Amino acid sequence: METVGRLAGVSQVTVSRALNNPKKVSPQTLKRIQDAIAVTGYVPNLVAGALASRRSHLVAALVPSITNIVYSGLMKHFIDVIRASGYHVLMSETGFSQEEEQAIVAALLSRRPDGLLLTGIHHSAGTRRMLLSAGIPVVEIWDITDTPVDICIGFSHIKAGHDVADFARMRGYHRAAAVAANDERALRRKDAFCARFSELTKTDVPEICLDSAASISRGREALARLVAQGFDKGVIFCSSDLLAHGIIIEAQSRHLNVPQDIAVIGFGDQDFSAHTLPPITTVHVDREILGARAADALLSRMNGNDANIRCIDVGFEIIARDSA
């Protein structure tokens, strides 16, 4: 800045102003400064700026998995909105572990982010303590609670599982099974589904809990296991459309008809779900809105609006297609 200023015949501060508050500088000097910047190829140093202003213009975001489209798709929209306001996003993967989450929060807080995005509402005591004493806006997504750290945006997984069970009964199914990946929210949906379906039909609902992430191959294995257990007629609620897709493929390879023999309900409404054979009946959550709302809430808080936003329920929608 010193150099640029000398070249433009002004002091270093004026260069700073030209960059952050162009209106506060006369048009002529602004022009000279911009020329000087072009000539020197000056690149501002945001770390010095962050230190001086105590604003890093950095937002930290923690997701369970960056390769899972459900999370990466959401993050894409979140980042797009956040970036448009001049912030950068430091994204990290927690791998569904609270200890890992705590370690990452500690590391990220050293970067003095202006805001933080967390996935889910269950965090370790240590994490909550750090978050509170950091004194920055925090938004928790994908789930809702009455006691968020700061703001939460999501929907009720229990209601989702419950409603899917009602839907399945409405479609006339008398027997059901459930398959869930090793995701705490998926398990809550599954539990709510099983409880409600049992309640409605007085039947037992077999469950399969995976110890891994959802995938087509896990879906195939799950159906194989269910069939081996004698389940070859009824509806299966999956925690992910990937599992549902796998079940459809496995059913096909076993010459079981979907949905006549095995019906399938997925979760997530992924981009392929309307294009499989048959198309997948699923639960749709608007990830674009969820990501954008999270960004908006964070931006609003970071700009000092201590508005009374606490909890936003974005809801969900059951999309009836041909698989169930």
Place this chain on the structure above:
Amino acid sequence: METVGRLAGVSQVTVSRALNNPKKVSPQTLKRIQDAIAVTGYVPNLVAGALASRRSHLVAALVPSITNIVYSGLMKHFIDVIRASGYHVLMSETGFSQEEEQAIVAALLSRRPDGLLLTGIHHSAGTRRMLLSAGIPVVEIWDITDTPVDICIGFSHIKAGHDVADFARMRGYHRAAAVAANDERALRRKDAFCARFSELTKTDVPEICLDSAASISRGREALARLVAQGFDKGVIFCSSDLLAHGIIIEAQSRHLNVPQDIAVIGFGDQDFSAHTLPPITTVHVDREILGARAADALLSRMNGNDANIRCIDVGFEIIARDSA
């Protein structure tokens, strides 16, 4: 640090040492300092540290799309290795656009990253200029060239397309078509495939270039278009396993047999590719090795090893399954 030092009965500098170079501090004072840190809940400020030491411990990474598993999967491995060395990764999405890439590079350089990862080897002149004058290690992935900005790690897309054509001929196919998403590297693979297959068979190879990212639904549409053009017998080379999967589904819905009528070769060897009906013949690239090598190369350069690494060819492998 001042506060922590007072509590431990030492100066601020000693606290800094205890954190960065514990061996240079006597065991007793180290203990006192650690206790003081625990008591105060002190969180180091890395932005001040970065300013003073001129090392941000930050690595910037630019990928075309964060929702595409091909890129996010690679980044996962890259990030895992980089993080283990105490660096954080600032990941951004370029959307396959060079202008966007340049804008993002400019923005990220303000954060003074210690290293940079770029996807592909084609960048705007402005980007190259900024990169050069930034004077930091740069690694370009997914492709190889004799003239990298600094280091490149990948494989030859032309050779991949060429080899797939040879493979297809070897499997006995006399007619071929190609489908590619709007990714510059995908187009080069497609061109090489078409050229080689034409050369071998003296036949025309119809092509479909999408103006969007690969997906199952795009694959279905592509087969529909090819069939409409009269292509209902032969092998189709796709730029992604997602497209290949879509083609399999569309073939099934049209009662075309795979591979007897329509054979399909994908690209990427995604985790579902071995589990479709039939399993997808594809091109495998080891994303874990690619990501880890990129991280290693960057770390080594950032640690001052001006080793003579310039270009690493990680190769690829054609995985023969049942779809072709």
Place this chain on the structure above:
DNA sequence: TTGTAAGCGTTATCAC
């Protein structure tokens, strides 16, 4: 509209 001075919270370089 522009400039001066005092930080921001660390690390680097010395000296002790």
Place this chain on the structure above:
DNA sequence: GTGATAACGCTTACAA
């Protein structure tokens, strides 16, 4: 082994 002192490259009063 420890401490004083000077940066690091900006922003924020405040003054002119």
